[in-house]
Structures are given as structure tokens and as C-alpha cells.
Amino acid sequence: MKKCLQRTYMGIIFIFLYAPIITLIVLSFNKSKTRAKWGGFTTKWYIDLFKNRAIMQALYNTLAIALLSAAIATVIGTIACLAMTRMKKRDRAILMGITNIPMLNADIVTGISIMLLFISFGIKFGFGTILIAHITFNIPYVILSVNPRFKQLNHSIYEAAVDLGCTPVQAFFRVVVPDIMPGILSGFFMAFTMSLDDFVITHFTKGPGVDTLSTKIYTEVKKGIKPEMYALSTIIFVSVFIILLAVNLKPEKKEK
Amino acid sequence: MSRKYLAAPYLLWALAFVLIPLGMIVYYGLTDSNGAVTLSNILAISSPEHRKALYLAIGLSLISTVLCLLMGYPLAMILASTGMGKGAFVVLVFILPxxxxxxxxxxxxxxxxxxxxxxxxxxxxxxxxxxxxxxxGGAIILGMIYNFLPFMVLPIHTSLSKIDVNVVNAARDLGANGFQVFFRVILPLSIPGVISGITMVFIPALTTFVISNLLGGSKILLIGNVIEQEFTQTGNWNLGSGLSMVLMIFILVSMITTFITDKEEA
Structure with missing residues (x-):
């Protein structure tokens, strides 16, 4: 009885979370151009999508920014975590406080604050400004997932490696990095996802002519969204779903 | 050992792109377009239209936060109790969308x-x-719950899974019934998660302009919409910054609350 109730409740929440996604997938096969009507099944939008240069450019920008910002944030964040292991408690607390600012701050405030900075220093808005903004809000995700790994790290292993003749750099890459790798990977993955899904901060830091998928969709909202957009997001969603499923099911099988 | 100097790149980055930009908001918020110091941008919040937008945003985001808590807490409990919450499943379900x-x-x-x-x-x-x-407003609340429910469930789930099963069992052995176990053991121990969940839902809900734009038609203006328009349409950065500073007071309060509960936990 209790289990049944629990299952039903989970089911309802699941429907709530995924109903819009299913709607979008259905719309991507809709022959009619408006959202409101079902005009029959078609795969036309999936073919048109690859001919639409504006969408392809936006996709390229989105992926490039997500990849670059996540990678740079991972490097800066991991190095900062390494530094924190040798810091005094008070210094570490200050650094973690600074790290929490972009996490807890409202996106709109983060966005306009960076926009005002660029305006004041006369920096031209474009790809670079979006990238800087994304790195800024991605670093905290990396730090928060790498830092716990450093705390669990057994420090004597590093010292043993140095005693046995490794240089500190060698010891870091051969001993420490493999140990903290899961944290680095999940930090990178979180950062990549956040960058991909961001609209608000990009909205304030982008220049005219440079669009990511989010900003492109936002300008299309008033005119009506192009069905190719539904097709593209369906492709992205389904491929990520398959990848995540494959990655997550594998280790479980091994355990059995 | 000079390892701590490795923090320099991050510190410089945070200084340039987190701290100085926040200072810019304060600078613009406290000056007029000629650069003269003024409080009028902040006091502008008390004009009827701005006050209405602020109150509406506070009202809708409070309702959404409460509903998120009521929906999310049982969900987090189910996830923690069935063991489904372990590892990848939760992340898969909530990050995937x-x-x-x-x-x-x-x-x-x-x-x-x-x-x-x-x-x-x-x-x-x-x-x-x-x-x-x-x-x-109902559609906006629904949109807020839809978008921010994961931010409520994940921290509550984290603090629920940290609770030692033996503590719960001990309470049962000592004669507590289901309600007593929940209200006197589980709930108090999960408060840090609840508080961080509340701030992680309330702040983005309070400051959103996208959800109200997409689901509220163009007639419902929240404080986020007002600020966004000042920056992208009217071009009055000083007024926009002043109104943002009012929002930052709410953010500051929630940051301090989170800090205090974080410290208690540690």
C-alpha cells in the first residue's frame, strides 16, 4: 500500500517534469507550422534543420561556448581547489564565500553586473564576452564538485610519490589527478550543462549578430518558433538520454 | 610551500568578473546619468508601478517556494528511502530535462x-x-515550480540521505510512532537541506523575467521584467541598477541564512 502510493506520487511528478519534453518531441513531427494544431506526421523539419544556416550557427556557438567555458572553468577551478588544500581555514572560507556568490546570486544580477563591466571598459560584445560570462558562472560548479574529492584525498600517497623521486608536478598528474578524476568529470559535466541551458546571462552579455540557441529561441518566441528548433532539441535530448543511460547502466551491471 | 599561490588565477578571475561587476551595479545604482550621487534610483522602488511589480514577484515566488517544498519534500523522502536516490538515478531524472x-x-x-x-x-x-x-499568475507559478522543483529536491535529498538510519531506528525502539519520528527526528535533521532548497527556489523565482514573459502574457510585469526592460529597452542603466540593488538585499539575506546553516552543519 505504502509502496503503491509512493510509486503513484513519483509517477505524477515524473509526468509533470516530462510532459513539456514529450510535447516538444511530438511537435517536432507536426506537419502544421503552428503549435496549436496537429497537421499530420512529418520528418520534414529534421531535414530542413540541416539546411537552416542560422540555427546551425547558433548550435555551433552554443556548443563551442559550452565546451570552452566548461574546460577553462575546470582548469581554473581544479587549480583553485589544489591551492585551497594548503590554505589557512580563514582564507579558505573567504574563497568559498566568493565561490558561493555566483551560485546564490540571481542570474539577472550576475548578467547585468558583467554587462555593466564590459560597457564601462568599452569591451565589444560578442562571442568573447559570452564566453567570459559563462566561465565565471561555471567555476563554482567545478569547485563544489572537485573540492570534496580533495578533502577525501590521502595526502601521504602524494608525499610517498615525491619521496620515491617524482617531481611535485609528476606526483600531481600521476597520483592526485587520477584520484580526483570523478570530481573533475562531474564538475565539467555540470558546467557544460549549465552553460548549454543558460539564457539569462547570455541575454545580457551577447552582442548583436551573435546568437546561441537560447537567445535565438527567445527572439523567435514572438514571431513563432520555427519547427526546426523542436527537431534540433529532440535530437539533442534523445542523444544525451541514450549516452547517460549507457554510462549509468554499465557500472551497475559490473557490480552484479 | 607556495602551493596556495595557485589560487591566484581564480582569485583574479573572481575579482575581475564577480566582485568588480557587483561594484559596478552599486556605482550605477547610486549615481545618475551625469555621474552625480543620488538615491533616487533606489527610492524609485516605491513608485506605484515598481512597488506593484515587486509585491507581485514576492507573492508569486513565495507561493511557488511553499508549493515546491510541499511537493519536493515527500519526493526527496521517497528517493532517499527506496534507495533509488543513490547515485545516478536522481541526477538522471532531474538533470536530463x-x-x-x-x-x-x-x-x-x-x-x-x-x-x-x-x-x-x-x-x-x-x-x-x-x-x-x-x-x-497561476501559469507563472506553475512555470516557477516546473523550473525550480529540482533545486528544492536535490538539497533536501542530500541532507536526508546523510541521516544515520540507526538514529531513526533508535527513535522507533524507544517508542516513537511514525509522526513522532518524522517531526522530532527526520525533519529537524533535514533543516539545512530545506533552507538551502528554499533559497535556491525563492531567489530565481523572485528575479525571473523569462517565465513571466512566456507564461504570463505581456500584461503581468514582475520586478525582473522591469529591470530587464530598463537594460534592454529603455537603456536606463542607473535605474535598472538601483532596482537590482533592492533585489540584492533579498539575495544577501538568503546568502547569510545559508552561511549560518552551513556553519552549523560543519
């Missing part, structure tokens, strides 16, 4: 909620009266 663009997901609710939308058609088939919440 983020790969479908946030604007499109929110837009899809329009299709679902419209007068002749999917939900009303379903209700019609079941012989129930149609609902019309699109372009109302």
Missing part, C-alpha cells in the same frame, strides 16, 4: 495550458470543466 532548452520547455506549457490545449482536451474527454490559467 536541462538538456532540452529551458525556454522551449517553458514554452511547451503554453501548448499544454492553452484554451484548446492538450490539458483542456484531456479534461474534455473525461467530462471535466476546462481550466484557463494561461496568461495568469
Amino acid at each position: 536541462m538538456w532540452m532548452n529551458f525556454l522551449l520547455r517553458t514554452m511547451a506549457w503554453q501548448t499544454l495550458l492553452e484554451k484548446n490545449g492538450v490539458i483542456n482536451n484531456l479534461l474534455g474527454v473525461l467530462g471535466l470543466p476546462p481550466i484557463s490559467i494561461i496568461n495568469t
